[in-house]
Amino acid sequence: GDSVTQMEGPVTLSEEACLTINCTYTATGYPSLFWYVQYPGEGLQLLLKATKADDKGSNKGFEATYRKETTSFHLEKGSVQVSDSAVYFCALSDQSGNQFYFGTGTSLTVIP
């Protein structure tokens, strides 16, 4: 069945460092891919999404490109801030939109 595998954490970076959180998926057809973020004490919120191959989602300086050839959707940011400290979840919605799968989450801590 469909699934999402993401890089395990926790990840600790210094402010202004580069971030990459790896995410790969298994799916039939053409799923949509998402990154959700969960800040401390808050609910999950959508960070960015991509709905077809080669699409790039971006928001708040974060980017991820839907790579069908490598079945990947890695999250990147060139310069992280302390306020980016959160748990990041990669997710997939199958082609029909009827099933939704989350990765296990990657905890990011950015230190000043």
Place this chain on the structure above:
Amino acid sequence: EAGVVQSPRYKIIEKKQPVAFWCNPISGHNTLYWYLQNLGQGPELLIRYENEEAVDDSQLPKDRFSAERLKGVDSTLKIQPAELGDSAVYLCASSFGGSSSADTQYFGPGTRLTVL
């Protein structure tokens, strides 16, 4: 615009007791989801509603869990009786719906259940 509302935010009960969680989705959202999130894990779908119809409840443990969505708006998730292993965060999400894979889900803050 108001987001997804869930209550209570926290609940502590003894095992074998019943418990219920309530969710009010974003106005106009036809699809409502209930998820279970264990500590250190991603959310796992329990049930999905399209309006008032449960279209996917394959992951809902039906011996003790039940859910309803009256009039296609608010929803209640119930556990009876609760077991120690049910301790987790229960998340509600909603979306516009329409069986599109690009449909974005909006999540509530969750209810953290502790079963003693």
